[in-house]
Amino acid sequence: MRRFLVLVNPISGGGTAPARVKPVAHLLREAGAAVRVVPTEGPEHATTAAREAADSGDVVIAAGGDGLARDVADGVAGVQGGVMGILPAGRGNDLARKLGIRDEPAGLAELFLTAEPRAIDVLECDGLIIPGNLYAGLDSVANAMINASRWMPAKVLYRIAPIRAIATWQPADYRLTLDGESVARRGHTVVVANSGTYGHGLDIVPSAVVDDGVFDVLIAGDMPRWKIASLMREAGQGTHVRHPEMTVRTAREITIDANRPLPVCADGDYLCDLPVTVRLRPAALNVLRPAVQRAA
DSSP states (O other): OOEEEEEEOTTHHHHTHHHHHHHHHHHHHHTTOEEEEEEOOSHHHHHHHHHHHHHTTOEEEEEESHHHHHHHHHHHTTSTTOEEEEEEOSSOOHHHHHTTOOOOHHHHHHHHHHOOEEEEEEEEETTEEESSEEEEEHHHHHHHHHHTOTTSOHHHHHHHHHHHHHHHOOOEEEEEEETTEEEEEEEEEEEEESSOEETTTEESSTTOOTTSSSEEEEEEEOOOHHHHHHHHHHTTTTGGGGSTTEEEEEESEEEEEESSOOEEEETTEEEEESOEEEEEEEEEEEEEOOOOOOOO
């Protein structure tokens, strides 16, 4: 029988994360599993606790949003044989959605008890493990606005923040090196996508697959502001990438720089400023997830 450490971010989901954990933990205990529930005290605490628990053989459950999933992944991926699960309890829950993980308690308990661990790729940047996406430009500026307005309902906030960011944004001159090839492009955003989903359900890079051994790079080129807003509406279905201003490449290593300082975000949180180098670590993280059909 598996043992579980459930790391719960007490402020995730507007403070509802602890309540979402209770029925799942109850079902796991009813099945005979040993379950510890520990509130997180910050990213470093979450990563350290995850690493220690994985090293002792526990399955580590991230009960929160994409940020906590990243922090837990950062701890578990460094442990041979370490396994993590995701209990979606945040605002966006985009990684869980990409992996086919739903938030119904009985289904989650069954998944955690019976699913076989399946490896996914991760990104690595400045020593940090990132299971979802890294991005720099207009999207990271909007991300900062989202994190400064946690009191607002998620569905409203994730749509208003990009519009506010567009109002004062100017395109940047990006300098990229993809697997040794230099690329210069004036544009608005560069996304390094492992999962390809963020922004509360947006399919930003629809071609991204979490276990295909490469990451996808989206470059949103220069275009008028009105067109950016129009393409945002298409991002829910992923059709925005069909427009000529959008370029998608695959790689295993990328360096991103620009002609002015720009923030870099990773799975919903500020990471650093440009320049950054991102590398793929294939099949580096074992996750309890449904058998999701890979896109063709």
